[in-house]
Amino acid sequence: MRIFRILTVLPVFALLGGCQWVLLSPSGDVAVQQRNLMLASTALMLLVILPVMALTIFFAWRYRASARATYHPDWNHSLPLEVVIWSVPLLIIIIIGAMTWMGTHLLDPYRPLNRISAGKPTVEAKAGGNGVRKEPLVIQVVALDWKWLFLYPAQGIASLNEVVAPVDQPIEFRITASSVMNSLFIPALAGQIYAMPGMQTKLNAVINHLGDFEGFSANYSGAGFSDMRFRFHGVDDTAFGDWVQNAIRTGTPLGREEYLVLERPSEREPARQFRDVPSDLFGAILDMCVDPAKMCMRDMMAMDAKGGGGKEGIHIVAALEYDKSVRRGGQPMPPRPFVTAICTPTDVYGTAGATARVAN
Template identity: 60%
Template sequence: MPYLKKLLGLLFFPVLAMLGGCDWVLMRPSGDIAMQQRDLILTSTVLMLLVIVPVIVLTFVFAWRYRKSNNRSDYDPEWHHSTQLELVIWAVPLVIIIILGAITWISTHKLDPYRPLERIDAQRTMPAGTKPLVVEVVALDWKWLFIYPEQGIAMVNEMAAPVDRPIQFKITASSVMNSFFIPAMAGQIYAMPGMQTQLHAIINKPGEFEGLSANYSGAGFSGMRFKFHGLNDGDFEQWVKKVKSSSRSLSRDTYLQLEKPSERNPVQHYAKVAPDLYEAILNRCVENNKMCMHDMMAIDASGGLGKPGTINIASLDEATRARLGLNDQPTRNYVGAMCSPGNPLGLQLPVTEPATSPI
């Protein structure tokens, strides 16, 4: 036994050394949304421990006090009820559940990722008329594409934003479902092909932070990481100028090449971006001979194509079939690119958006 105690003591220090390398970024975030989410986690944990800790402690107390060898404890085989004990057993968990329910209801609305920010941090409210920085995010296999429509630039596996300026992320994917996550700034949110999710967030401290995919998406998932730079206004402007000095342009053809699966891609900057590229990615019509989803929905909302739809058909061209690896597959026809009805009914046709959670 003495040797076992010494061995356990020696193992204690290597464990501490390994834990010393852990970065508790979720508990030490740099953005206000992540800070509120951290407080929600801590509050919920403490409330649940109010029941768990006493139960665990009393389990050992009762086991020790009423052990067989303890002849001094009272023995009452007829005891079966205590009103006071019943009140404690039922009232305390009930109160905690009510408190947790109220906190969950409030935080679900307050931390809704689709909700524009109302404050910069706990001490500062958001000035009226503040314009958020819009960033369009595309989850590719296996890399991240960021498009800045206001600045007219794009980059792969790198992004930046000014400190204390709200950011509106518009997020989609090219193929399979993924998850966009910058732990220091906000909770994760899913990215899905043909759908758009949103995230409103802010970074309150300058620095370099890690972004990653939080949802397994295939062979290159583990390398699907990027750097997020929190910069002051002047440094952000310099960063934008640096990206604009690149010789690359992100055309539709360039995107189709970039979309091909690849792993651990280096950072790439694009000084120009094809107009409406993100909308084409979202609506699954980057190829010139494909009909966009919003046009399909507009036609369906107007009653469909009827018999003309059986005639106006097309198929993927040879280059697209080769890129998608479909050369050995049967050729399939689909409704070709057509003029949309121009929304004659004045219908609003939003992209389907899934429900999300604040954490």
């Protein structure tokens, strides 16, 4: 019977053999450093946990009732034991705290990379002692419902549900969303970073190995969340150049009108490329004013900084509403009436009970 029970458990281990330990075997230097920090912290915590578990079993056996051990009912203090109990955890907490503080700053996603990999800095040494920093590849990311749009501003192209980047090339992701809060996560590359509408977050990372990796949304965002996945390809410089040229030749144009169509909710979109991407498209998405009928957030904030639009500005409220499917197409907002003043008995232009002046 015992052998039968063991055999019934073996298929479970066979299924676990198909799992990928991507978090423990990443392909990007940032993810490698995060992995090392996680393993070091776990090992330090085990220095406390394992002895406690072992001593719990030992004490239960050593001082069992049948052992006939010496009983000291008045015992209450042991200096060596107190030193061990308090000093070891304290030292571990100090070490973990220092590691976490350093890791938090060195692995800040907004911080430009200072190395490509261990022993390989981003600043390339040149003759004469002057170094040249390797400029990052800028990729603008937009979390749509329910797909990912990646824009390459320097190349003038974009791709849907696919990212291609050269190996050992620093990457600077600039991330936003079109509607709800989302999260970009490529486990082999770096940690996750949130994507929020009207805001920009950043993620600096680098891929160190050729390969095809998975990326996905790590934050629930609606019905199509489960299929909100994409592929990240680490390639050499030649393959990246070929991919860019292929997108320029065969991709479809992506302007503001095309983006408004692409932005509509959809699921399981196939990977494809776009060309002729306006340089200001990402800025318009970030400002939530791709539609010409919408007021940009920067204009709204400038208006608020000056005290607001007053009653006369009520008619522009509709232009500030970021609706994804209503009143689109560049149609101007209809004017709305507003009350400019209320007549009072002391008003030289009116009398008590006079009606308010209404302007259109």
